[in-house]
Amino acid sequence: MSLSKIHEIAATLENEYVRKWKSEGNAVVGHACIAMPKEMAEAGKILPFRLRGAGNADTSTADSYLSRYNCSLCRSCLELVLNGSYDFLDGFVRVRGCDHWMGTFDEIAHARKPEFVHYLKVPHLVNEDTLEFFAGEIKRLKEAFEGRFGVEISEDEIVRYARIQDKINEKMREFYKLRFRKPNFYGSDAIAVMVARESLPSDIFFPLLDSAMAEKRKIDYRAKVLLAGSPLDEIELVRKIEEMGALIVAETTCFGGGAFWNMVEYDGSDVYEFLARKYLENLKICARMFGEYAYRKNFIKSMAEEAEVDGVILQHNKFCDLFGIENAKLRMDLEKEGIPTLVLEKEYASTADIGRIKTRVQAFIERMGR
Amino acid sequence: MFLGVDAGMRFTKAVMWDGKVLSEIVEETRGDMKPVLDKLKNAGDFKYCCATGSGAELIDFANVIEDDVVCLAIAARDMVDADFVLDIGGQSITAISVDKDGNVIDFMRNDKCASGSGRFLEVMSSALGIEIEDVDSAASKADRKLSITSQCAVFAESEVISYVNEGERRENIIAAVCDSIAKLAVAQANRFGISGRYTITGGVAKFRSITERIRSAIGEEYVEFPQPQLAAAIGAAIVAEEEFRDV
Amino acid sequence: MLFGGTDVGSLTAQAVVLEDGKIAGYRNIRVLPNPVESAKRVMGELLEELGLRQDEVVIFSTGYGREKLVEVGFAREHVSEISCHGRGAFWLNPAIRTIIDIGGQDAKVIRVDGEGNLVNFVMNDKCAAGTGRFLEIQAKALGLTLDELGEMTFRSANPVVITARCSIYAETEVLHYMQRGVAKEDIAAGVNRSMAERIYYLARRVGVEREVTLTGGVAKNRGVKQELEKILNVKFVDLGVDPQIVGALGAAIFAMEKYGGE
Amino acid sequence: MSALPGLVKRSYEMLKAIEGIENYTWEEVEGLYSIVGKDLGQSAKALLDERHDGAGLHFMKVIAKHIREAVEAKDEGKKVILIPFNFPPELIHAFENAVPLTTEVMSTIGVVSLEGQGEPYWDYAMSLGIPDYVCSANTIELGSALMSVEALEFTPDAIISGAPGSCDVNSKIHEFVAEYLGIPELTIDKTGGGKTDYQLYRKLFLRMVNELEKFVGEEIDEDRIISVTERANECTELYWELHELKKHSPCPVPNMFTLFTYGTRFTMWGRDEAVSMLEKLVDVAEKRLRRGEYPAEREIARSVWVYTGYYIDLYDLWIWMENNGISYLTDGLNSFFPNQFEIETKEDALESIVSSAWNYPMTRQMGADNMGIQWFEDLTYLAKDLNANCAIYCGHHSCKQTQSVFRIFRDEANKIGIPVLRLDGDAWNRRITPVSVLQEMILDFVQNVVAKKRRRRRR
Numbered sequence A: 001m002s003l004s005k006i007h008e009i010a011a012t013l014e015n016e017y018v019r020k021w022k023s024e025g026n027a028v029v030g031h032a033c034i035a036m037p038k039e040m041a042e043a044g045k046i047l048p049f050r051l052r053g054a055g056n057a058d059t060s061t062a063d064s065y066l067s068r069y070n071c072s073l074c075r076s077c078l079e080l081v082l083n084g085s086y087d088f089l090d091g092f093v094r095v096r097g098c099d100h101w102m103g104t105f106d107e108i109a110h111a112r113k114p115e116f117v118h119y120l121k122v123p124h125l126v127n128e129d130t131l132e133f134f135a136g137e138i139k140r141l142k143e144a145f146e147g148r149f150g151v152e153i154s155e156d157e158i159v160r161y162a163r164i165q166d167k168i169n170e171k172m173r174e175f176y177k178l179r180f181r182k183p184n185f186y187g188s189d190a191i192a193v194m195v196a197r198e199s200l201p202s203d204i205f206f207p208l209l210d211s212a213m214a215e216k217r218k219i220d221y222r223a224k225v226l227l228a229g230s231p232l233d234e235i236e237l238v239r240k241i242e243e244m245g246a247l248i249v250a251e252t253t254c255f256g257g258g259a260f261w262n263m264v265e266y267d268g269s270d271v272y273e274f275l276a277r278k279y280l281e282n283l284k285i286c287a288r289m290f291g292e293y294a295y296r297k298n299f300i301k302s303m304a305e306e307a308e309v310d311g312v313i314l315q316h317n318k319f320c321d322l323f324g325i326e327n328a329k330l331r332m333d334l335e336k337e338g339i340p341t342l343v344l345e346k347e348y349a350s351t352a353d354i355g356r357i358k359t360r361v362q363a364f365i366e367r368m369g370r
Numbered sequence B: 001m002f003l004g005v006d007a008g009m010r011f012t013k014a015v016m017w018d019g020k021v022l023s024e025i026v027e028e029t030r031g032d033m034k035p036v037l038d039k040l041k042n043a044g045d046f047k048y049c050c051a052t053g054s055g056a057e058l059i060d061f062a063n064v065i066e067d068d069v070v071c072l073a074i075a076a077r078d079m080v081d082a083d084f085v086l087d088i089g090g091q092s093i094t095a096i097s098v099d100k101d102g103n104v105i106d107f108m109r110n111d112k113c114a115s116g117s118g119r120f121l122e123v124m125s126s127a128l129g130i131e132i133e134d135v136d137s138a139a140s141k142a143d144r145k146l147s148i149t150s151q152c153a154v155f156a157e158s159e160v161i162s163y164v165n166e167g168e169r170r171e172n173i174i175a176a177v178c179d180s181i182a183k184l185a186v187a188q189a190n191r192f193g194i195s196g197r198y199t200i201t202g203g204v205a206k207f208r209s210i211t212e213r214i215r216s217a218i219g220e221e222y223v224e225f226p227q228p229q230l231a232a233a234i235g236a237a238i239v240a241e242e243e244f245r246d247v
Numbered sequence C: 001m002l003f004g005g006t007d008v009g010s011l012t013a014q015a016v017v018l019e020d021g022k023i024a025g026y027r028n029i030r031v032l033p034n035p036v037e038s039a040k041r042v043m044g045e046l047l048e049e050l051g052l053r054q055d056e057v058v059i060f061s062t063g064y065g066r067e068k069l070v071e072v073g074f075a076r077e078h079v080s081e082i083s084c085h086g087r088g089a090f091w092l093n094p095a096i097r098t099i100i101d102i103g104g105q106d107a108k109v110i111r112v113d114g115e116g117n118l119v120n121f122v123m124n125d126k127c128a129a130g131t132g133r134f135l136e137i138q139a140k141a142l143g144l145t146l147d148e149l150g151e152m153t154f155r156s157a158n159p160v161v162i163t164a165r166c167s168i169y170a171e172t173e174v175l176h177y178m179q180r181g182v183a184k185e186d187i188a189a190g191v192n193r194s195m196a197e198r199i200y201y202l203a204r205r206v207g208v209e210r211e212v213t214l215t216g217g218v219a220k221n222r223g224v225k226q227e228l229e230k231i232l233n234v235k236f237v238d239l240g241v242d243p244q245i246v247g248a249l250g251a252a253i254f255a256m257e258k259y260g261g262e
Numbered sequence D: 001m002s003a004l005p006g007l008v009k010r011s012y013e014m015l016k017a018i019e020g021i022e023n024y025t026w027e028e029v030e031g032l033y034s035i036v037g038k039d040l041g042q043s044a045k046a047l048l049d050e051r052h053d054g055a056g057l058h059f060m061k062v063i064a065k066h067i068r069e070a071v072e073a074k075d076e077g078k079k080v081i082l083i084p085f086n087f088p089p090e091l092i093h094a095f096e097n098a099v100p101l102t103t104e105v106m107s108t109i110g111v112v113s114l115e116g117q118g119e120p121y122w123d124y125a126m127s128l129g130i131p132d133y134v135c136s137a138n139t140i141e142l143g144s145a146l147m148s149v150e151a152l153e154f155t156p157d158a159i160i161s162g163a164p165g166s167c168d169v170n171s172k173i174h175e176f177v178a179e180y181l182g183i184p185e186l187t188i189d190k191t192g193g194g195k196t197d198y199q200l201y202r203k204l205f206l207r208m209v210n211e212l213e214k215f216v217g218e219e220i221d222e223d224r225i226i227s228v229t230e231r232a233n234e235c236t237e238l239y240w241e242l243h244e245l246k247k248h249s250p251c252p253v254p255n256m257f258t259l260f261t262y263g264t265r266f267t268m269w270g271r272d273e274a275v276s277m278l279e280k281l282v283d284v285a286e287k288r289l290r291r292g293e294y295p296a297e298r299e300i301a302r303s304v305w306v307y308t309g310y311y312i313d314l315y316d317l318w319i320w321m322e323n324n325g326i327s328y329l330t331d332g333l334n335s336f337f338p339n340q341f342e343i344e345t346k347e348d349a350l351e352s353i354v355s356s357a358w359n360y361p362m363t364r365q366m367g368a369d370n371m372g373i374q375w376f377e378d379l380t381y382l383a384k385d386l387n388a389n390c391a392i393y394c395g396h397h398s399c400k401q402t403q404s405v406f407r408i409f410r411d412e413a414n415k416i417g418i419p420v421l422r423l424d425g426d427a428w429n430r431r432i433t434p435v436s437v438l439q440e441m442i443l444d445f446v447q448n449v450v451a452k453k454r455r456r457r458r459r
C-alpha cells in the first residue's frame, strides 16, 4: 500500500501533501542539490522541493533559453518551470550544484522573474575556511527565508528537525541493508522512495517509508548491480534496466545512498557549524567536490562490496560534464580492481533510445557471467 | 525576364521572373553540376541573373551574387509582406527579421547540427520507407504521440529504428519526426524572438505537418508563402531585376 | 541435434543452423520493416532450403526484436549481439581475442578470454559517424555502390581529409570536393580512412589484443579493412565465413551450449 | 599503439628553431610555408604576416621561452607546475625553483604545430572515455598532456586548478589529469562575486601559496616577488595603452594582437619578455596610427568576441577578417581588467596577485553571482569603450558557461543596439563546423546586419 503511495507521489509534481502543506499557509521552495539544509527550511515551515523533470523529454521552450549543450535534466526542469508546472513553488534556492544548474537558475530568473531566488553558495573544497564560509551562507539563507516568508527560524526547531532527519537517515540505511542481503524491492521502488523523500515533509515521509519497508515483493533477477553517477530519478529507465535482469540493489548517487549513507548526526554543537559540516562534508560524494576523487571511489567500492554486487553501472546524462569525466576515470579504476563496470550515457527522460541501452545492459549481464 | 537561382545544399532552385514567377526549375544539387547548369542556361532568355545560396559561385553565368538571407528577406516582404522569415532548408534553420523595405535587420542560423533540417526529414522518411511526398498524409494518420529526443540526426535515426522494432506504427513515427523538426524550428524562432507577421520558407515548409506544428507553437500572425522552396530564388530574381535597372 | 540463430540488424538479417556441431547452412537477407518478420522470413527460407521443420530446431535470437521473438514463441531465448559476435568468432577460431563488429547503426569492440567468455566491450555512443550508415550516406553522395566504395582505397594515392564528424556534414564535404573536381577515388578513400580512424579510437577504450577479426557488414568494405589494419597495426584473421553471419552463428552456438545436453 | 608524438616535445623542437630566427624576408616565410605543410604553414604565415611587423615572431619567441623553461626545468632540478589559463603565472615566476607551464597555451601551440591540429588529441581523449560533449579546449588539453606522458617525454610535477567556482569542466579535467598521473593538485575556489567570497578566495589562495612553497621546498623571496609584480605593473600599463589605441576607428591595432596579448598574459606576465612583447605591440600599433595604415582599411565592422575566436586551423581567420573590413577589438579571454598595484612588501605583492587572479577572465565572469549578467556587463562595457558595433558569440563547442547564458546576453545587447551573431563552431576543432561555413556566416552578418550593404526602398 505505502509503496504504491510512494510511487504515486514520485509520479506527480504537486502531490496531495504539498497541497495540504500550502493550504496551511506554508511555503514550498524549489532547489536542485543535496547541499540544501533541509532541517533549516523545515524549521521555518518551508518545504524544500527538489526540482525534477518528471519524465518530461520535451524541452523545446527551454532550448531557446539554455543551449543544446546543457544537461537534459536541467533543460527538462527549465521547461516545466517555464510552462507553469512548477507554479506551486513560492520561490527558488539557487543552490550552487553544477554549472548547468547555475545557468538554469539564471534563465529562470531572467524569464520568469520569480519573487524569491536566493543564491546558496557552496564551496567546492572542504577545509576550515570553506566550512566557516558555508556556515555563514547557511545563516544568510535563514535570514533570507525569514525575510521573505515572515517566519522565525529558531535553533531549537532546527535541531528538532535535524533529529528527525537523523532518524530518516538511519531508516534509509536499514532499507539499503535490506536490499543488499535478500532483495525485497526493485531498484525502481527505491528510486521512487528517494524521489518521494525530496517531495514530502519529513514527518509524512518517515511513517510512509517505515510501512513500505514492511512490504515484500517477489523479485526476479540475473545479476545484482550498483548504480552510480549523476543524480537519477528516472523510475522508468531503472525499470527497463531491471527488466533485462540487472537488479539495482544500491545507489551511490546524490539523492540515493549519497544522501544519507555518510551523513553525520546532530552532536550538540553550534547549529550552523553543524549544518555546514553535515552538508559540505557529505557533499564529497558528488563529483563537483574537488580533491575528493579517492573518497568517492572508495565509497562506491565499499558499497559495492557490502552489497555483494556483480558489477557497477556508471550512468550520466548527456552533457553532464562532472559525471561524464568522473565516470571515465571510475571505469578505469574499478575495472582495475576487478569490478565489472558499464558506462551508460543517456538523455534524461528519453525512452526512445532504450533499445541501445538494453543491448548494453544485457551484454553487461552476460559479461558478468550471469 | 530575370533569372534567380538559389543553389542550396540539397536543391538548386531557379525562377524565371517578370513581376511574377513565370516558370521554375528544381534540381538536386549534385557533385557534377554541369547538367544542371545547362538546364538553367536554357531556361529562356533572361536579361540578368542573380545567384544565391551556398553554391552560388557554381553558377558561373550569374551576373551578380547575393546572400541568401538578403534574398529571403526581399521575397518575404515583396511576396507576402512578412516581418519575419523562418527558413528551413536542407541543412539549417534560419530566422530573419525584415524591415519594411525588405532589408535584413538581423538573422540567426543554427550551424551545429543537421538534425531538425530538411535532410534529416529525408533520412528519416527513407528509413521508414515513406516517400517524401507522402510525409504529410502519413503524419496525419498518427494516433499516438512519440518523441524523438536525440540531438543528432544519425542517432535520431536509430531511435526511429528502435520504434520500428518495437512494432510502432510508421505513421506515429513520422509524426514524431515532424514534431522534432518543428520543435527545433520553434526553439530557433523563440531564441531569435519573433513578434509580428511571419512566414515559413524553404523546402521543409512544403510539409503542413511541420508548418502547422510550428504555427501552433509560435502564436504570432502567420502568412503562408506560396511555393516556399522557391523563396530565395524569387528574392534573387528580384535582386537581378533591381540590379539590372540600376546598371 | 539442431540449433539455430537469427540476427536482425538495421539493414540485413541472418540465420544460421548448426547440425552436429557444424554449420549446416546460413542465409542473409535485407530486412523487412518489422524485425520479427525479418527473422521469421530468413530462418524460414533457410529451413526450407535445408528441408527442416521449425520445431526440430532450438532457436536463439539476437539483434533487433530479439525479445519479441521469444515472446511470440519463435525463439527459445535471446542473447545480446555483443555476446553473440564474441562467441561466434571465437568458435570459428579460438585464437581470437578481439572482435570488431561494425554494422549499420552500431560499432562494437568486443574482447573475449581464452575460453571465449566476454570480458569487456565498448559500443559507440558518441557519434554515429563510425558506423556503416556513415558509409552508406557517403557512397550515395559519391554515386558509388558499397562494393565500389571499398575498392576506391586501392585506387587512390591521395585520400582527402574528411573533417566533419557528422555524417550529414561529411556528405556536404564530399559534395564540395566533387564540385571542385577532386577525383572520386580520393574522396572515397578519404571516407574509408576517416571511418577507420573513428573505430581506432573506439577500440583503444578497451584495448586490442591479438588475434583480431572484423565482423559485420563493414568487414566487406576492403578499404576500411585495410585502413584499420594499418592504423591498428594488426592483420585481421579471416574467419572463413560471411562476416555478417557471425552474430547469428553466435546465437546458434549459445543455443547448442545450453540445450545441447538435453 | 601511439604513433603520435607528445605535444610538449613537439612544440619544444619547433619553437627552439624559431628562437634562433632574427630577421626574415617574406620570401623566407613563403619558403617555410612550402616546407612545413599546409596547416602549420598557414598559421606560421599568418603569425609572420608583414602587417604585424615582427610582432608575431616576437610572440613565438615569448612562447618558446615559456615552453623551453618548462622542458629544461627537469635538468635544472626545478619543479614544473601545470597551471590553467585563468591563473596568474607571475606567482610561479616568483619562485626560484619552479616554472609554470600553461596548459591551454601549450595545447594552442601544439594545435597549430600539428597537421590535423588538435584532433588527434581530441580523439585520444575520447579513447580514454572522455565524453564528446566536454568542451574541446579541455579535451584537447587533457589528450595532449597525457600523450606527452605516454610518449615518455614529459611529466609535470604538480598541477594547479584555478577554475572551481567558474568552470566545472576545466576543474574536472585537471582533477582527471592529476589522478591519472598521480601528481598533487592544488586547488582554489571561487564561490561568488561578493565581499565574503573574496575573503574566502583570498584565504584559499594564500593557503595554496603555502602548500606550493612546501612542495617546491622554497619560501618565496621578497625581492624576487616584488620585482615580478613590478614587471606585471609595467605590463598592465602597456595593456591599457594598447586598449586606448584600439579606440581609433579604423582600428590601428591588428586583429591578432589580442591573441598576442593574452598569450603573453597567460605565460610570461611579470617577466622582461612580457614587457618587451607588449612594448612591441604598442609600438607597432602606434606606428600604424601615425602612418594611417590600418589593418582593416575599409573597416565596416568593429567586433567584440564573446568568448573568443581563435580558429587555430586558420590563424589567418584574423587576417581574413581584416581583409574583409572586420576589426577584432577584443574578446572574453582578453578581459582581465588588470590593475596597477602599490608594492612594497611580499605581502603587498601576494595581495596584488590574488586580486589579479580574482579578475581573470572566466574567474571573474563565470564565478560571479550571475554569470550572464557579469558576462554581459563586462563585454558591453568593453564594446562601448572601444566603440564596437557588433558582438560575435563564439568559443569552444559545448562551453556551458557561455552558451547557457547566451539568451540573456543577446537580449541585453539588443537593448543597447548591439547585434549579436552566434557561431556554433569550435576554436580548436574544425570538425564541429567547417571554417568555410563560419566565414560565410560572419560575412552574411557583418555585411547585412552590421554594414547594411544592400539598401533598397520598396517600390
Ligand SMILES: Nc1ncnc2c1ncn2[C@@H]1O[C@H](COP(=O)(O)OP(=O)(O)O)[C@@H](O)[C@H]1O
Residues within 6 Å of the ligand: B007, B008, B009, B010, B011, B012, B053, B088, B089, B090, B091, B092, B117, B118, B119, B120, B121, B122, B132, B201, B202, B203, B204, B206, B229
Ligand atoms: N521532392 C522532394 N524531395 C526531397 N526533399 C524534399 C522534396 N521536397 C521538399 N523536400 C525537403 O526540402 C529540403 C530541402 O529544402 P531546400 O530549401 O531546397 O534546401 P537547400 O536550400 O538547403 O537545398 C529537403 O531536405 C527535404 O526535407
Ligand SMILES: Nc1ncnc2c1ncn2[C@@H]1O[C@H](COP(=O)(O)OP(=O)(O)O)[C@@H](O)[C@H]1O
Residues within 6 Å of the ligand: C008, C009, C010, C011, C012, C013, C102, C103, C104, C105, C106, C131, C132, C133, C134, C135, C136, C146, C147, C150, C216, C217, C218, C219, C220, C221, C222, C244
Ligand atoms: N557488399 C558490401 N560491401 C561493402 N560494405 C558493405 C557491403 N554490404 C554491407 N556493407 C556495409 O555494412 C553495413 C551494414 O552492415 P550489417 O552488419 O548488415 O548491419 P546491420 O547489422 O545493422 O544490419 C552497411 O551500412 C555498409 O556500410
Ligand code: SF4
Residues within 6 Å of the ligand: A032, A033, A034, A035, A096, A097, A098, A230, A231, A254, A255, A283, A286, A287, A288
Ligand atoms: S550531483 Fe552533486 S551538485 Fe548535483 S544535485 Fe547532486 S550533490 Fe548537488
Ligand code: SF4
Residues within 6 Å of the ligand: A071, A072, A073, A074, A098, A099, A100, A101, A230, A231, A317, A319, A320, A321, A322, A323
Ligand atoms: S546531471 Fe550533471 S550536468 Fe546535469 S544537473 Fe546533474 S551534475 Fe549537472
Ligand code: SF4
Residues within 6 Å of the ligand: B112, B113, B114, B115, B151, B152, B153, B154, B155, C127, C128, C129, C165, C166, C167, C168, C169
Ligand atoms: S552526426 Fe549527429 S550530432 Fe553529429 S552533427 Fe550530425 S546530426 Fe549532429
